[in-house]
Amino acid sequence: MTEPKSSARADRFAITLPLALFIVLALMPLLAHYLPGERYVIGLFARVMIFAIAAISLDLILGYGGLVSFGHAAFLGLGAYAVGITAAHGITDVTVVLPVALAAAALFALATGAIAMRTRGVYFIMITLAFGQMAYYTATSLSQYGGDDGLRLAARSTVLGLPVLADSRGFYFAVLAALVVVYLLCRMIVASRFGRVLRAARENPVRTETMGYNVHAFRLTAYVISGCICAIAGFLLANQNSFVSPAYMSWQRSGELIVMVILGGMGSLHGAVLGSLVYLLLEELLSGFTEHWKVIFGPLLVLVVLFARGGLMGLFGGGRRG
Amino acid sequence: MAEPILRLESLRKNFGGLRVTDDVSLEIQPGEVHAIIGPNGAGKTTLLNEISGLVPVDAGHIRFEGTDITGTPAHHRARLGIARSFQITSIIPGFSVQENVTLAVQARSGSSFRFLWPAASERRLEEAAEDALEQVGLSVRARQPAGTLSHGEKRSLELAITLALQPKLLLLDEPMAGTGRGEGERLIETLRTLKGRFTFLLVEHDMRAVFALADRITVLVYGRVIAAGTPDEIRANAEVRNAYLGEEAA
Numbered sequence: 145m146t147e148p149k150s151s152a153r154a155d156r157f158a159i160t161l162p163l164a165l166f167i168v169l170a171l172m173p174l175l176a177h178y179l180p181g182e183r184y185v186i187g188l189f190a191r192v193m194i195f196a197i198a199a200i201s202l203d204l205i206l207g208y209g210g211l212v213s214f215g216h217a218a219f220l221g222l223g224a225y226a227v228g229i230t231a232a233h234g235i236t237d238v239t240v241v242l243p244v245a246l247a248a249a250a251l252f253a254l255a256t257g258a259i260a261m262r263t264r265g266v267y268f269i270m271i272t273l274a275f276g277q278m279a280y281y282t283a284t285s286l287s288q289y290g291g292d293d294g295l296r297l298a299a300r301s302t303v304l305g306l307p308v309l310a311d312s313r314g315f316y317f318a319v320l321a322a323l324v325v326v327y328l329l330c331r332m333i334v335a336s337r338f339g340r341v342l343r344a345a346r347e348n349p350v351r352t353e354t355m356g357y358n359v360h361a362f363r364l365t366a367y368v369i370s371g372c373i374c375a376i377a378g379f380l381l382a383n384q385n386s387f388v389s390p391a392y393m394s395w396q397r398s399g400e401l402i403v404m405v406i407l408g409g410m411g412s413l414h415g416a417v418l419g420s421l422v423y424l425l426l427e428e429l430l431s432g433f434t435e436h437w438k439v440i441f442g443p444l445l446v447l448v449v450l451f452a453r454g455g456l457m458g459l460f461g462g463g464r465r466g
Numbered sequence: 467m468a469e470p471i472l473r474l475e476s477l478r479k480n481f482g483g484l485r486v487t488d489d490v491s492l493e494i495q496p497g498e499v500h501a502i503i504g505p506n507g508a509g510k511t512t513l514l515n516e517i518s519g520l521v522p523v524d525a526g527h528i529r530f531e532g533t534d535i536t537g538t539p540a541h542h543r544a545r546l547g548i549a550r551s552f553q554i555t556s557i558i559p560g561f562s563v564q565e566n567v568t569l570a571v572q573a574r575s576g577s578s579f580r581f582l583w584p585a586a587s588e589r590r591l592e593e594a595a596e597d598a599l600e601q602v603g604l605s606v607r608a609r610q611p612a613g614t615l616s617h618g619e620k621r622s623l624e625l626a627i628t629l630a631l632q633p634k635l636l637l638l639d640e641p642m643a644g645t646g647r648g649e650g651e652r653l654i655e656t657l658r659t660l661k662g663r664f665t666f667l668l669v670e671h672d673m674r675a676v677f678a679l680a681d682r683i684t685v686l687v688y689g690r691v692i693a694a695g696t697p698d699e700i701r702a703n704a705e706v707r708n709a710y711l712g713e714e715a716a
Contacts (some may be wrong), residue, residue, distance in 0.1 A: 337572055337580045337588075344558045344569050351556045354518055355631060356544035356573040365579070 161457075162327065162414035165421070169193060169320055173313055183312055187384070190316045192424045193323045194380045199404040199416035200323075200330055201373035206402070207411030208334050209366050210346035214269045215256075215276025216401050219371045221283055221393030222248045223378020228295040228388035232288075238303045245375045252279070253371030257364045276398055283390035294389025301383055309383055319380055323417070326373055330413050333369065342366050407448055409457025418456055469532060471496045471635055471665050477516060477526035479509075479689075486512045487523065488689035494635070499666040501676045503700075504686035505710050510669040511553055513686070514637045517667070518550045519543045530635070544573070549633035553640045553669075555620040559613030563604060563623055566612050567595035570630035598630040602656055618649030625656065635665045642672040654678055677701075685710060 169189065176185040198220055205211040226245035235241065256275040263271055284292050300309040309315045333339050345352040345359045353359050382388045391397070400423070408419025426444070430437035452458045470493040479487035486509040494500045502510050515521035517528060519540035528536045535543055558566050565586075571594040572578055572585070585591070599605045602622040607615060612623060621641055628636055641657070642650050654675050657666075661679065670676050676683065676697075683700045685693040693699075693706050700706055 332582045332584070335584045335586065336582055337578045337585045339581075340565070340569060340572065340585045341578050344561065347558045347560050348556060350520065351552075351558065351627075352569075353540050354520070354544050354550055355570050355627070356541050357578065358539070358541045362578075 158412065158414070162417065165414060165417055166320075166324060166327075169323075173316055186312050186316050188424070188428060190312075190319045190384055191381075192421050193319045194377050194384065195401075195404065195420040195424060196417040197319075197323055197326050197380070198374050198377035198401055199408070199420045200326055200413055201370045201377070202401050203405045203410060203413055203416040204330050204333070204373070205363075205366050205370045206405055207413075207415075208339065208346065209342050209363055211363060211367065212269050212402070213272045213367075213370075214395070214398050214402065215272035215274070215279070216370075216374055217393045217395070217397035218252065218276040218279035219249050219374035220378040220381060220397065220401075221279060221390070222252055222371075223375030223380075224382035224388045224392050225283060225286075225289070225295075225378075226375070227301060227379055227382035228297065229289055231297050231301075232295065236299065236301050237305060238301050238309075241301050242376070242379055245379045246372045249371040249375035249378075250368050253368040254364070257367040257371075261360055261363055261367070273395055273398070276393065276395055280390055280393040280395070283393055290389070292390065294387060294391070297382065297386040297388070300386060301379075315384065319384075322376060322380065326376065327413060327417070330373070334413070338362065338365070403445065405455075407445065407455055409455030412457050415455055415457040422456060468496060470494055470529075471531055472517070472667070473527075473529040474517070475527040475529070477513070477528070478524045479512060479516060479521065480524055481512075486689045487516065490526075490686070490689070490691055492684055492691065492694065494665060494667060496634075496665055497662055498681045499661055499668060499679050501668045501670055501680035501683045502686055503670065503673075503676055503683060503710065507688075508686040509689040510686055511639055512689075514550060514639050514667070514669060518548055518637055544631065544633075547632075547634035548637065549628040549631040549635070550637035551621075551624045551628050551639060551641060553643055555617070555624055557612045557620060557623055557627065559611070561612055562608065563610055563612050563615065564592070564595055564599065564608040566623060567598050567626050567630045568592060570627045571595050571598070574632060595630060598626040601629060601660075602626045603652070618645045618653070621645055621649070621653060622656070625653075629660070629664075633664065635667065638666060638668045638670075640670055640672075641668070642670055642675050650675070 172189045173186055176182045179185050202213065202216050205213060223245040226248055227241055230241050230244055260268055260271045260275065289295050300315065303309065309318055334343065341352065341357050341362050345362060349359050378392065381392065404419035404423045405416050407423055408417065409415030426441060427437070430440050448456065472494040474490055474492050477487050477490045490513065502513065504510055512521060516523050519538060523536065527534055530546060530548060535546065558569065561569065568591050571591045575591065596605065599608055602625050604619060604622050604626060607619060615623060625641065641653060645653060650672065657679055668679065680697055683695065683697055684691055685700060685706050687709050692709060693703050
């Protein structure tokens with residue numbers, strides 16, 4: 145629960161923080177020019193933004209819907225495999241590949257969500273994990289598309305036949321544009337009528353239901369939207385690495401997405417961006433010191449959860465309350 | 467008499483071996499305030515849950531305006547015009563007081579599957595919510611987070627939510643529970659002003675409220691209806707006095 149006093153500060157913060165984040169990300173290619181390993185830095189930050197898109201999609205249902213999906217990496221994988229499988233058949237243009245990715249994610253979300261939403265709390269976590277693992281093992285068994293080893297792409301997707309994404313800067317700005325669009329779209333969704341019902345159902349589903357809202361339908365719709373957005377991240381990830389593999393769908397990856405959202409602060413959307421930024425940069429930094437970087441990273445996460453309730457956003461007085 | 471707005475026909479419900487609703491039949495006329503009283507564990511709240519669709523019944527029928535709604539889901543019954551309040555205050559604590567009511571207004575004004583337009587900019591919804599808050603005297607608290615209200619104010623907010631749904635039938639589960647004496651008096655007064663405009667089914671332990679408001683009373687003991695009638699009839703009923711009211715009410 146935010147006190148009225150600090151909520152004004154949080155409101156101001158809700159505009160300045162994402163703005164600052166996006167400005168820094170937009171200027172990064174320029175800054176990288178003066179850093180050693182320019183290509184590497186640009187690649188790293190493109191990766192940060194791709195995971196930020198995935199984390200935002202998770203925050204939409206986790207932070208605003210109260211649905212802890214522990215199988216969200218499946219959507220990342222679906223988006224990536226849409227790129228890999230269509231490429232294997234000679235189709236590489238965004239205008240076809242992206243709709244395929246979105247359709248696959250929507251169908252998967254609709255089918256698994258309809259079943260998973262019948263459960264609550266810990267059972268929902270378990271069942272989404274189970275569906276995620278099903279997707280993972282299905283991918284490993286696709287022997288004609290690389291099976292366990294995955295699938296290498298000959299080239300990045302084209303945009304209307306043009307190799308816009310082939311250049312690392314072009315790709316970087318395409319990812320940034322996708323991130324900004326996804327962020328603004330989700331901002332609008334959570335403030336809309338739909339978002340209001342979704343937020344209400346998180347706090348009190350019975351009250352929401354007895355007001356006349358079919359809570360199940362609202363949650364399922366949010367799950368489908370979230371899955372589609374995450375598939376966009378998957379589409380971009382496959383293009384960045386020019387590689388697709390079942391590892392994209394592993395349950396550890398689903399866990400990482402949850403950690404990013406919680407680290408940044410649930411239910412704010414830009415918290416998810418901040419979370420993926422800090423997570424991936426720390427990973428990069430610490431793994432440079434030692435291969436046992438997780439020994440340092442783990443306790444750091446514990447400290448954030450213990451001392452910054454509401455995630456890193458909580459440190460600034462923003463983020464979701466209680 | 468007119469067609470009853472609500473009609474329960476031989477409802478039955480068991481929780482394991484416990485019979486919580488035992489052959490309950492009752493009728494509520496439009497515009498009436500109907501109170502259900504009875505000792506703790508008599509199955510009063512369960513009965514409201516059955517009517518609002520939160521708990522399925524084992525046997526019997528529920529008819530609302532002549533239509534059988536026995537198997538209809540809760541959200542659909544709310545759309546038909548059955549609103550309820552809860553014994554344990556049920557609001558959206560993280561929403562402002564106003565947004566709690568706006569959410570209720572939104573439920574009966576068009577589709578909520580709208581994704582892009584900011585809901586807070588819909589003046590029509592906000593105005594209707596302001597009216598409902600005015601009716602229960604909560605206007606000054608409109609901007610405050612609902613979770614920070616006092617207990618009595620939360621009860622009033624819940625009433626505002628149910629009013630904003632513009633229901634045909636209001637199911638109120640112990641609206642007086644836990645309110646202070648002054649707050650209770652105010653709540654009775656508010657309910658009295660609403661009498662006649664809505665139909666009420668009221669579960670209440672507070673006999674002051676029951677005898678001040680009810681047109682008819684049904685007495686429930688161990689899931690069974692042991693008496694039904696006007697307040698005077700109930701007051702005079704020896705069996706009811708024995709089972710529940712005690713000598714003080716005489």
